[in-house]
Amino acid sequence: MEEIKRPAGVGKVFSRRRFLQVGVSGAGTVLGLSYIGLGLDFLQPPPLGAEPLQTVGKTADFPENMPKPVTYSGQGVKEGVYVVNLGQGNWLALDFHCTHLQCAVNWVAAVGKFMCPCHGGVYDIRGQVLSGPPPKALPRRVIKIIGDSVQVGGILA
Amino acid sequence: MINWLDERLHVRELTASLFEHPVSKRSNVLDYLGFATFYVFCSQAVTGILLATVYRPTASGAYDSIKQLQGEPVGAFVRSLHSWGANFMVVLLVLHLLRVFYEGAYKKPRELTWLLGSVLLIATLGLAFTGYLLPWDQEGYWATTVGTAMPSHIPWIGDYLVRLLRDGTQVTGATLTRFYSVHMLILPALLLLAFLPHFFFVLRQGMASGDELAKAQKRGKCVDGDSLPFWPDVAVRMILFVLLIGAALWLLAALYPKSLGAPADPLNKSQYVPEPAWYFFGVYQLLKYFPGKLDVLAMVVLPFAGGILLFALPWLDRNPARSVRKRPLALSLAGVLVAGMVFLTYQGMNSVPKALASAGVVVHPGFKENVEPIFQSKCITCHGTSGGYGLDNYTAVMKKNVVPGNPDQSKLIRKLEGSDKPQMPIGQPPLTSDQIQTIRNWIKDGAKNN
Numbered sequence: 001m002e003e004i005k006r007p008a009g010v011g012k013v014f015s016r017r018r019f020l021q022v023g024v025s026g027a028g029t030v031l032g033l034s035y036i037g038l039g040l041d042f043l044q045p046p047p048l049g050a051e052p053l054q055t056v057g058k059t060a061d062f063p064e065n066m067p068k069p070v071t072y073s074g075q076g077v078k079e080g081v082y083v084v085n086l087g088q089g090n091w092l093a094l095d096f097h098c099t100h101l102q103c104a105v106n107w108v109a110a111v112g113k114f115m116c117p118c119h120g121g122v123y124d125i126r127g128q129v130l131s132g133p134p135p136k137a138l139p140r141r142v143i144k145i146i147g148d149s150v151q152v153g154g155i156l157a
Numbered sequence: 158m159i160n161w162l163d164e165r166l167h168v169r170e171l172t173a174s175l176f177e178h179p180v181s182k183r184s185n186v187l188d189y190l191g192f193a194t195f196y197v198f199c200s201q202a203v204t205g206i207l208l209a210t211v212y213r214p215t216a217s218g219a220y221d222s223i224k225q226l227q228g229e230p231v232g233a234f235v236r237s238l239h240s241w242g243a244n245f246m247v248v249l250l251v252l253h254l255l256r257v258f259y260e261g262a263y264k265k266p267r268e269l270t271w272l273l274g275s276v277l278l279i280a281t282l283g284l285a286f287t288g289y290l291l292p293w294d295q296e297g298y299w300a301t302t303v304g305t306a307m308p309s310h311i312p313w314i315g316d317y318l319v320r321l322l323r324d325g326t327q328v329t330g331a332t333l334t335r336f337y338s339v340h341m342l343i344l345p346a347l348l349l350l351a352f353l354p355h356f357f358f359v360l361r362q363g364m365a366s367g368d369e370l371a372k373a374q375k376r377g378k379c380v381d382g383d384s385l386p387f388w389p390d391v392a393v394r395m396i397l398f399v400l401l402i403g404a405a406l407w408l409l410a411a412l413y414p415k416s417l418g419a420p421a422d423p424l425n426k427s428q429y430v431p432e433p434a435w436y437f438f439g440v441y442q443l444l445k446y447f448p449g450k451l452d453v454l455a456m457v458v459l460p461f462a463g464g465i466l467l468f469a470l471p472w473l474d475r476n477p478a479r480s481v482r483k484r485p486l487a488l489s490l491a492g493v494l495v496a497g498m499v500f501l502t503y504q505g506m507n508s509v510p511k512a513l514a515s516a517g518v519v520v521h522p523g524f525k526e527n528v529e530p531i532f533q534s535k536c537i538t539c540h541g542t543s544g545g546y547g548l549d550n551y552t553a554v555m556k557k558n559v560v561p562g563n564p565d566q567s568k569l570i571r572k573l574e575g576s577d578k579p580q581m582p583i584g585q586p587p588l589t590s591d592q593i594q595t596i597r598n599w600i601k602d603g604a605k606n607n
Contacts, residue, residue, distance in 0.1 A: 043321060043324075044321075045317075045320040045321055045323070045324050045325055046324075046325055048320075048326070069424075071424060074325070074327060074329045074330075074423075075216065075325065075329035075330040075331045076215060076216025076217055076329055076330025076331075076333070077216055077327070077328070077329045077330060077421075077423040078423055078424050079327055079329075079423060079424075080423065080424045080425070095326075095327075097302070097306075097327075099309075100452075101303045101306065101431065101444075102299075102302045102303050102306045102431070103299075103303075103425075103430065103431065104424070104425040104428070106585070108579070108583055110578065110579040110580075110583075111579050111583065115583055117428055117430065117539075117582075117585055118430055118431070119539075120539035133452065135310065135452060135453075139326070154326065155326040155327075
C-alpha cells in the first residue's frame with residue numbers, strides 16, 4: 001500500500017506552526033501586559049502617611065482645646081492642617097477639608113466647633129461629625145511631639 | 158495631480174465612495190451636528206497646541222504663564238476660543254446624541270457606532286474636567302478638589318480612587334502634572350482612537366436617514382426624486398453649517414472673553430465656595446436633593462446607572478422600530494430624562510450666589526432686588542432647603558425671626574448684629590453694616606415681598 005505523504009508537521013501533537021502561533025501570541029501578550037504594568041506603576045499614588053514630617057511650631061504655641069490652623073508644604077501647595085492640643089499629651093492633626101465636598105472648614109471658637117461654610121457641616125473638636133451632610137470625620141494626619149517641637153506629616157488611612 | 162495619485166493609490170475609487178452617494182431629502186441640518194462637533198474638536202486641537210507652547214504645567218508656574226498670556230490680545234483670544242470651544246463641543250455632542258437617539262439611529266446595524274460615540278462623550282467630558290484645573294486659579298482648583306472627591310463615596314475602593322485621581326491625598330502640583338498629561342495626551346489619543354472607527358462606520362453604513370433609499374435602490378427603484386447627491390448639494394450645506402458654527406464660536410470668544418480669576422489658594426483664605434462648570438451643574442444640583450447618607454445615590458449609583466444606560470442602549474432597547482410613533486416608551490423616558498437634566502442645570506445655575514447688586518445702604522429696599530441677594534450669597538449655604546430656618550425664599554424667611562415694621566424686635570437682625578450670640582454668619586466675617594442696614598430698612602418698610 002502506498003503511504004500518504006503528509007506535509008511536514010501535520011498530525012503531530014504540537015506542530016511547528018502551532019508552536020509559532022502560540023509563541024508569537026504569547027510573547028506579544030507578555031510585551032503588551034508589560035506596557036500596561038509600567039502604566040499602572042506610574043499611576044500608583046504615593047502610600048498614605050508617607051510624606052515627611054515638618055515642624056509647624058512649638059508646643060507652647062498651641063493652647064489646650066484651641067485648634068490652630070497651620071500649613072504643611074505639600075507638592076507646590078500649602079496644605080491646611082488644624083493642630084489640636086487636647087491636653088495631657090494628647091494631640092491631633094486634622095486635615096481642614098470638609099468630607100462632604102471638600103470646602104475648607106473653620107474653627108468657630110464661639111461655639112467650640114468646626115463649621116463648613118458650604119453646606120453647613122459641623123464637627124466637634126476631634127473632627128467627629130456632629131451634624132450636616134459630611135459622611136465621615138475630618139481626616140487625621142500624622143502628628144509627633146519631639147521635645148517641644150510639633151511635627152505634622154501626611155494623612156492617615 | 159488626481160491622475161498621478163489615482164495611478165498609485167486608486168484614489169478615485171475612494172473619493173467616489175465618499176462623495177458619490179445619494180442623500181435622502183428627509184435629511185436636514187441636524188444630521189450635520191456630528192460633523193460640526195468634529196470641526197470644533199479640530200479647533201480645540203489647534204488652540205490647545207498653541208496654548209501648550211506657552212503654558213508651564215507646574216503649581217508655581219501655571220497661573221503666571223496664563224496671566225502673562227492674558228496680557229497679550231492674541232493670546233487672550235486663543236485662550237477664549239479654547240474655553241468657548243469646550244462649551245461648544247459639549248453642547249454639539251449632546252445635541253448630536255439626542256438627534257441620533259430621536260432618529261433611532263443607534264439600532265441595528267449601528268450599535269458599534271453608538272458605543273464609540275459614548276466613548277467620545279465620556280472622553281470629551283473628561284477633557285472638559287481636566288482642562289478646568291490647568292489655569293491653576295481658584296475656580297479650577299476648588300472645582301477639581303470637589304470633583305475628584307466624589308468617588309470617595311464608592312464603598313471600599315473610594316478613597317483609593319481619590320488618591321489615584323489626585324496622585325496623593327490632596328490636589329497638589331502632582332495632580333496638576335497628572336491632569337496635564339491626561340488632558341494633553343491620554344484623552345486626545347483616546348478620542349482619536351474612538352473617532353476613527355466611528356467615522357469609518359458612518360462612511361461604510363451611510364446615515365440612518367438613507368436606509369430607505371438604499372433599500373429602494375436595491376429593489377431597482379430610481380431614487381433621484383427623493384434624494385440629493387451628496388456632492389455637491391449636501392456637502393456644501395454641511396460646510397456652510399460648519400462655517401456658521403465657526404463664526405459663532407469666534408464671535409462669542411471675542412465678545413465674551415474668558416477671564417482669569419484669582420490664583421489657586423489651597424488654604425482658601427478668601428472662603429471661596431466651589432462651583433463646577435455649567436455642564437456639571439445638573440449633577441451638582443442633584444446632590445443638594447440627597448441628604449447625608451444618600452449622597453452615595455447621587456454621586457455613585459446614578460452616574461453609574463447613567464453610564465450603563467448610555468453604553469448599553471442599543472442592547473437595552475430591543476424595539477426594532479425606528480419611527481418616532483412606534484417608540485413611545487423610549488422617547489418619553491428620554492424626554493423625562495432630558496427635561497429633568499435641563500431643569501436641574503437651570504436650578505443649579507440659578508442657585509449660585511448672585512453678585513451683590515450695589516454697595517451702600519438702600520433706603521427703601523425691595524426683597525427680590527436688594528435683600529434676597531444678600532441671603533443668597535451669605536446665608537443659604539447653611540440656611541437653605543436642608544431644614545431649620547430657611548433663607549432661600551420669602552415664605553421661609555417670614556416663618557419666624559422677622560417682625561415686620563420692627564427691626565429691633567426681629568431675631569434675624571439681632572443674630573446678624575451679634576447682640577444674640579453666636580453672631581451670624583457663623584464662622585465667617587459678619588455682614589457689612591451697609592448690608593445689615595439695608596435689611597433693617599426692608600423690615601422697617603413692612604418686610605414685604607416686593
